[in-house]
Amino acid sequence: MNVPPLPVAILAILLSVVARTTSGSSSLENFLQCFPNHISNPSTPISSVILTSNNSTFTSLLLNLTSNRRYTTPTTPKPLAIVAAQNPSHVQATIICAKSYGLQIRIRSGGHDYEGLSYVSQVLFVVLDMFNLNSIKIDLRNETALVQAGATMGELYYYIAKESDVHGFPGGVCPTLGAGGHISGGGYGNLMRKYGLSVDNVVDAELVDVNGRILNRKTMGEDLFWAIRGGGAASFGVVLSWKIKLASVPPQVTVFRVKKTVEQGATDLVYKWQLVASELDNDLFIRVMPLVINETKDGQKKTIQVSFIGQFLGKIDRLIPLMNKSFPELGLKETDCAEMPWVNSTLFWYDYPIGTPIEELLVKNKQPTQFFKSKSDYVKEPIPKIAIESIWKLMIEVQDIWMQWNPYGGKMGEISSSETPFPHRAGNLFLIQYETYWEKEGNDEMNRYMNFSRSFHDFLTPYVSKFPREAFLNYRDLDVGANPSNSTSIDVAKSSYGRAYFKDNFERLVQVKTRVDPDNFFKHEQSIPPY
Ligand SMILES: Cc1cc2nc3c(=O)[nH]c(=O)nc-3n(C[C@H](O)[C@H](O)[C@H](O)COP(=O)(O)OP(=O)(O)OC[C@H]3O[C@@H](n4cnc5c(N)ncnc54)[C@H](O)[C@@H]3O)c2cc1C
Ligand SMILES: *[C@@H]1O[C@H](CO)[C@@H](O)[C@H](O)[C@H]1NC(C)=O
Ligand SMILES: *[C@@H]1O[C@H](CO)[C@@H](O)[C@H](O)[C@H]1NC(C)=O
Ligand SMILES: *[C@@H]1O[C@H](CO)[C@@H](O)[C@H](O)[C@H]1NC(C)=O
Ligand SMILES: *[C@@H]1O[C@H](CO)[C@@H](O)[C@H](O)[C@H]1NC(C)=O
Ligand SMILES: *[C@@H]1O[C@H](CO)[C@@H](O)[C@H](O)[C@H]1NC(C)=O
Ligand SMILES: *[C@@H]1O[C@H](CO)[C@@H](O)[C@H](O)[C@H]1NC(C)=O
Ligand SMILES: *[C@@H]1O[C@H](CO)[C@@H](O)[C@H](O)[C@H]1NC(C)=O
Ligand SMILES: *[C@@H]1O[C@H](CO)[C@@H](O)[C@H](O)[C@H]1NC(C)=O
Ligand SMILES: *[C@@H]1O[C@H](CO)[C@@H](O)[C@H](O)[C@H]1NC(C)=O
Numbered sequence: 116m117n118v119p120p121l122p123v124a125i126l127a128i129l130l131s132v133v134a135r136t137t138s139g140s141s142s143l144e145n146f147l148q149c150f151p152n153h154i155s156n157p158s159t160p161i162s163s164v165i166l167t168s169n170n171s172t173f174t175s176l177l178l179n180l181t182s183n184r185r186y187t188t189p190t191t192p193k194p195l196a197i198v199a200a201q202n203p204s205h206v207q208a209t210i211i212c213a214k215s216y217g218l219q220i221r222i223r224s225g226g227h228d229y230e231g232l233s234y235v236s237q238v239l240f241v242v243l244d245m246f247n248l249n250s251i252k253i254d255l256r257n258e259t260a261l262v263q264a265g266a267t268m269g270e271l272y273y274y275i276a277k278e279s280d281v282h283g284f285p286g287g288v289c290p291t292l293g294a295g296g297h298i299s300g301g302g303y304g305n306l307m308r309k310y311g312l313s314v315d316n317v318v319d320a321e322l323v324d325v326n327g328r329i330l331n332r333k334t335m336g337e338d339l340f341w342a343i344r345g346g347g348a349a350s351f352g353v354v355l356s357w358k359i360k361l362a363s364v365p366p367q368v369t370v371f372r373v374k375k376t377v378e379q380g381a382t383d384l385v386y387k388w389q390l391v392a393s394e395l396d397n398d399l400f401i402r403v404m405p406l407v408i409n410e411t412k413d414g415q416k417k418t419i420q421v422s423f424i425g426q427f428l429g430k431i432d433r434l435i436p437l438m439n440k441s442f443p444e445l446g447l448k449e450t451d452c453a454e455m456p457w458v459n460s461t462l463f464w465y466d467y468p469i470g471t472p473i474e475e476l477l478v479k480n481k482q483p484t485q486f487f488k489s490k491s492d493y494v495k496e497p498i499p500k501i502a503i504e505s506i507w508k509l510m511i512e513v514q515d516i517w518m519q520w521n522p523y524g525g526k527m528g529e530i531s532s533s534e535t536p537f538p539h540r541a542g543n544l545f546l547i548q549y550e551t552y553w554e555k556e557g558n559d560e561m562n563r564y565m566n567f568s569r570s571f572h573d574f575l576t577p578y579v580s581k582f583p584r585e586a587f588l589n590y591r592d593l594d595v596g597a598n599p600s601n602s603t604s605i606d607v608a609k610s611s612y613g614r615a616y617f618k619d620n621f622e623r624l625v626q627v628k629t630r631v632d633p634d635n636f637f638k639h640e641q642s643i644p645p646y
Pocket of ligand 10: 237
């Protein structure tokens with residue numbers, strides 16, 4: 116492989132690093148001095164992109180890209196500095212300077228990590244923030260796009276739509292997801308049954324490695340390119356950009372949201388949904404979303420309401436007979452459905468009212484309002500009705516919880532489980548996500564919801580995947596197992612999160628890690644350890 120030489124400025128940093136130190140303030144001083152001496156780009160002086168707690172905007176910048184209030188409390192460890200990189204040389208310098216002075220880095224693109232791993236660490240660290248690197252170039256002739264890591268999925272959907280109404284991309288539902296973390300963790304959305312995951316549609320990538328070199332698919336080699344497509348890139352380097360393949364969508368897609376309470380037969384419908392959802396036409400995706408609502412006006416009595424949220428890559432007149440054939444019990448009617456361009460459907464999926472202008476996809480920096488704890492499970496056999504009824508009962512007990520059941524099958528079942536590090540392919544009926552949420556501060560509240568989440572997970576044990584009990588990397592859950600961020604244990608990883616997230620792909624990830632980052636600079640609580 117032909118690895119490009121390092122730029123002169125980066126070489127200069129390497130040569131100038133003579134002393135190492137471990138104390139916080141001197142590490143930071145050294146880190147700060149490491150930059151301006153050697154990166155001289157007058158248009159973006161490095162001092163304007165590094166913030167420390169002395170800068171008045173430090174806290175708001177830190178908070179702007181966090182999604183879980185559990186990691187915004189006064190006791191949450193804060194970074195020594197935030198580097199808001201504006202060009203690749205800032206990324207290179209951050210890696211080299213942090214490594215040289217014993218600081219860990221946490222890489223943040225959209226900041227949606229459920230356990231805050233992109234902006235919290237238990238050891239001295241700096242946050243490498245990628246949000247300024249957010250350009251998107253659509254190449255319609257080649258049906259590809261070049262997407263920088265700090266771009267959001269909402270921006271991607273918006274700029275695709277500016278060029279074409281018959282193209283889309285199989286990515287996640289929340290518009291503020293960052294391309295850097297979302298895609299490297301697998302990335303799925305409602306085009307999954309037709310086109311697979313985001314990572315199944317990545318054709319090239321630019322990555323800065325532990326030595327500060329910028330690699331592409333050719334220069335990084337197929338092993339590393341494999342690893343960053345679903346293995347979590349933060350174990351291997353910093354993704355600068357992805358080159359993705361655009362997906363074909365019809366000019367109008369159909370969406371629907373049918374709500375049924377338990378009293379209206381939701382339990383039977385959910386049972387039946389389990390039997391058909393993964394077998395439906397690949398153009399059809401129906402998510403099930405149960406949540407607790409008031410049955411009586413005074414809120415004394417609660418019940419479960421299940422939303423069947425659907426998307427069809429075609430028009431209503433083809434959908435209705437298809438549903439009548441495959442899932443007549445839902446009784447889908449033309450009046451339940453709306454046709455719209457694919458880009459509008461991305462807003463519908465995030466619960467915006469029909470007719471919302473697509474500029475909403477560009478809104479960012481929504482500071483977190485809720486504390487939450489999320490978990491995931493894979494289901495391979497239909498859950499018996501009696502267990503579904505118990506699930507409803509438990510949900511009503513805690514109230515502040517929602518679930519999402521996302522059907523697999525279609526394209527997901529056709530891709531081999533070793534094609535990418537993401538192993539959950541054929542044999543899965545659906546993926547469950549469940550999230551408890553709360554708004555009151557304090558440990559009592561937190562313990563109540565965390566405890567509930569864990570006991571709910573225990574309750575589901577008989578009905579979900581076993582040996583290993585699988586979990587989805589993008590639904591990060593430290594209960595699945597974690598190495599403390601200042602230690603590495605391959606045994607811990609292998610027997611817990613390594614297996615749950617990656618199954619038999621874990622060993623290959625360890626091999627790649629050992630080759631590209633043997634000293635384990637790119638490390639976090641659930642990173643891939645080297646041998
Ligand atoms: C509201 C909400 C909705 C969601 N919906 C979906 C969904 O529909 N489908 C789905 O698949 N997931 C979904 N997720 C999960 C989401 O995909 C993951 O949280 C994902 O990791 C977020 O990526 P990010 O860049 O926004 O987050 P970050 O917190 O910035 O990063 C997440 C992880 O990736 C690493 N990382 C970030 N950028 C880079 C980079 N440039 N190079 C290397 N490593 C990097 C971070 O260090 C961290 O380990 C959702 C999450 C939330 C909060
Ligand atoms: C942060 O503060 C330092 C001085 O403490 C200043 O030199 C620098 O320009 C500030 N950076 C930003 C991005 O405001
Ligand atoms: C922050 O400000 C204090 C007081 O002005 C100063 O002593 C310290 O060196 C500054 N720290 C950084 C990282 O600039
Ligand atoms: C945080 O987000 C708000 C709203 O988008 C924005 O006005 C503000 O400038 C952001 N703060 C920083 C430090 O970027
Ligand atoms: C688009 O495809 C053509 C033909 O394969 C190729 O020459 C060109 O470089 C591609 N453009 C990009 C930006 O990849
Ligand atoms: C449901 O009932 C609770 C009281 O249990 C009340 O606080 C809440 O506002 C009610 N919600 C709605 C949507 O009426
Ligand atoms: C559904 O199919 C049945 C029999 O196949 C037919 O009688 C009925 O009219 C169909 N309903 C709709 C809404 O298409
Ligand atoms: C789709 O988006 C456009 C552009 O913002 C908007 O004008 C239109 O009303 C939307 N249509 C639907 C059905 O949401
Ligand atoms: C949560 O569980 C822990 C350990 O099982 C227990 O000590 C604690 O009292 C529980 N807290 C709540 C609020 O239920
Ligand atoms: C590792 O971190 C823990 C806290 O998370 C701390 O107690 C311990 O001393 C640290 N060990 C080393 C070697 O830094």
